[in-house]
Amino acid sequence: MYWQQEKECMSRADLEQLQLERLQSTLYRVGTHVPFYRQKFREMKLDFDSFNSLADIHKLPFTMKQDLRENYPYGMFAVPLREVVRIHSSSGTTGMATVVGYTRNDIKNWADLVARILTAAGLTADDVIQIAFGYGLFTGGFGLHYGAERLGASVIPISSGNTKRQIQIMQDFKTTALVCTPSYALNIADVMLDMGINPSGLSLKFGLFGAEPWSEAMRREINEKLGIQSTDNYGLSEVMGPGVAGECQECNGLHINEDHFLVEVLNPETLEPVQPGEIGELVITTLTKEAFPVIRYRTRDLTRLLPEPCPCGRTFTRMHRILGRTDDMLIIKGVNVFPTQIESVLFDIDGTAPHYQIIVERENHQDRATVLVEVKESYLFDQMKKQSALIETIKSRLASELGIGVAVKLVEEKTLERFEGKAQRVIDKRKI
Template identity: 65%
Template sequence: MSSAAIWDAQHECMPREELEQLQLERLQATLNRVYKNVRCYQNKFNELGIVPEDITSLADLSRLPFTTKEDLRLNYPYGMFAVPLREVVRIHSSSGTTGKPTVVGYTKHDLKIWSNLVARFMTAAGVTPDDVVQIAFGYGLFTGAFGLHYGSEAIGAAVIPMGGGNTEKQIMIMQDYRTTALVGTPSYALTIADRLEKMGLDPKSLSLKVGLFGGEPWSEAMRTEIEQRLQISATDNYGLSEVIGPGVAGECQHKCGMHLAEDAFIAEIIDPETGAVLPPGSVGELVLTSLTKEAFPMIRYRTRDITSLVYEPCACGRTLARMKKTMGRSDDMLIIKGVNVFPSQIEEVLFAIEGCEPHYQLVVQRTGTTDVLEIDIEVTEHIFFDEMKKQRAFLESVERRIHSALGVGATVKLVEPNSIPRHEGKAQRVIDKRSL
């Protein structure tokens, strides 16, 4: 890949020694800012008897306390801000799945940095100033749409701020405006593919070349499905509202892990149970510390996302650590009969079975003291309306494969095509009835 396809070569291709020196300088400046301006951090540091001057190396980072979503809720709405509200020019929030949402703020400088971090991964995925980018994320308090919008504009691409939903109109605009890049969730990309088929449209008749998908975990099998059905190159990107939004990490065209913006974030992998920092290459929970945020710095924020980091330089020339696709979340992880189960593991199995549609739902219930996992899978009409004997054989085959992959049994239920609700945003993969 030529250097022309790298947005910020100075930081994306930095030797590790220089990068770590930059990280340390930015970390010390950030710690001073939060200790002085954010009471929550002041209290946390004081409880441990730590002052920012005690952190003299990157290894010292592990001495600092974690920040959790609970800290953000307790300091709702503006308690975690490190600048006066008059310096905040944008307020976003994450979808508060329980209770109140978490509120995040940006200064003018934060917005500039954010745009550039998104421009990085968009350039890495192949977006250029010649592209027409259609954004199918919902605009509003959610950070996804605005992040990709301003990243596209920074590159010089034309942006269609379509927003989420209204799939037939999305397709009409793709046709008429000659959209070349699609932005949204991977599950919504499949919804678009389904609608194209129903409308009898060949994806090759569109101008689409690339898809930038994030907002939910997705498997390699799902990538293959999207690429084949939409005739595009599909890349993954990662971010979360509490840390910045999209722009933390994103894939290049080699698709061998998401390049993590280490000049803007320090990433650690910890054991989700003990909080201990794990050695390089380990699978665990991602913890992020922001290094460039003014309004809303985060120190050792527990993302709850399960992944691992690769430190070898990539063939594209970037030297930044690469983050593997998230396997799910440590708090969304299902524990069935003592076995850890991630929806993405089940997805891999289903995509490999001919006749299974890419739409499924996991339902967990408790019968007495036993947890029971039911997997509702949409199947093609041919299989759904097949004779009972054939359908039973197919179902048993699916159950065997899932048991083999997970190490735990599950009841599989075959459901009609289009019977699992479609969501314009994130797909609801898990319904846990144990907590009801």
């Protein structure tokens, strides 16, 4: 199924011509109306009027989150405030918030792009979509809400939290699609079990999850527990919100909406393009944003591009699910470690529950990592030999995956914190 088939299946030549024309328009917009970019272009002696090839993208300056913060609140807007109909911002938990604006046309495009992703995931106007992302300055809830309404579906804007009420609403309103973080979907599944509710008795068929990295093993766990087909979607507030990319029902990579976003994958150290299929940092240039266009925005998200054609027929390039962030990556004993690597191992070991936490400490100038793993009751209270065997299995598989040894501690189910939004898997005591 397609939402805008003629756009989603356009030829590569037509797409690249459209991207070039839209990039030229965007460069004119920011060079004329955004002092930050005007100054950057002047310093780099760039003439945006003479930009005539996508291959010249490397000549353009990068935009960093710090640049957005330093121009708080409206310094990066490319239109007068009277043309801005919506303002969102990041939480600002690690610094000053980043503020983004939307014109009426930006909102229209946003709705269409999310409708594309919902359609690719199998949803139609007949679905009842329960959005358990937060509403407010965060873009997640509103962006998916717009797309669902544009699709013609029935939207339940329940927001996040109050898990038992979420489940009650699913039962009463006959929810067919759940939209939230994957970690919250697991939490909902666990609470259902505690309440004695069998998901097979619900109308739930689809899960659309995003806003945090998650593994294929976690997808299998969610699908099995809730009896649904789950797909990944990607977006970030700085370039729009949800709607940048999403999986089709093939579940093999996220189709990037390339008619609205020009993407690069670069080595985060050298800032040079990686080889095809190699992992690097995702860098995004917006092509149609009016209020808040950004040039070569460094997302800090790590992924790789999948150039092979998709059986679904869409011609937009796919990207692998987000593997982690450059600023979330742990360096333990000189080795790069991502929480999703640990997750993918734990979810495939019998006896473990799908909840874990990583604690990193420094003792005598040496890094030490301990993985706390919830285990099923039968293992925790079984004979010591069985516990020891499980610990050794986990340690062995983690060592094979990570290339370093880590300590493993088994804990009872429901010991570790549950999350209604993005999961906080790591406690790095080296920074405390």
